[in-house]
Amino acid sequence: MATARKRERSTRKKASPSRWSQHVTETSDALDLDQGVFALDDPAAIARSLKRSAQRSKRRKADPFRSAMSMLTFYINRAGRNLPKTQHRRLEAAKDELRKLFGREPAPRRTARRPQRRGETGKR
Numbered sequence: 001m002a003t004a005r006k007r008e009r010s011t012r013k014k015a016s017p018s019r020w021s022q023h024v025t026e027t028s029d030a031l032d033l034d035q036g037v038f039a040l041d042d043p044a045a046i047a048r049s050l051k052r053s054a055q056r057s058k059r060r061k062a063d064p065f066r067s068a069m070s071m072l073t074f075y076i077n078r079a080g081r082n083l084p085k086t087q088h089r090r091l092e093a094a095k096d097e098l099r100k101l102f103g104r105e106p107a108p109r110r111t112a113r114r115p116q117r118r119g120e121t122g123k124r
Helices: 002-011 020-027 043-056 064-082 085-101
Strands: none
Touching (some): 043 064, 043 085, 064 085
């Protein structure tokens, strides 16, 4: 009898707070974001909005560039596979725009490498 109860408890899903990442985005100490900033179509507009929010915020713990970039990266990482490729590219472009706005060097581009098949060499 005790094992049946134990099994029943272990198979139940644990209640998790719904949309915890949305809560973080809304209540973060990093910045106060404009409504729908990540849904904008223009990467430059996203970057301008993040910069404006970062510079206005009195609650941030880091410099404005790091706060803005952290929030953008957080959003991209939390959306994960659910983020459409077009939106992902737009947000990655917003990172570059944000670097330009703050006078930072653009990040070096990493190229995707095709995995080698067995018996292949790296030379073509």
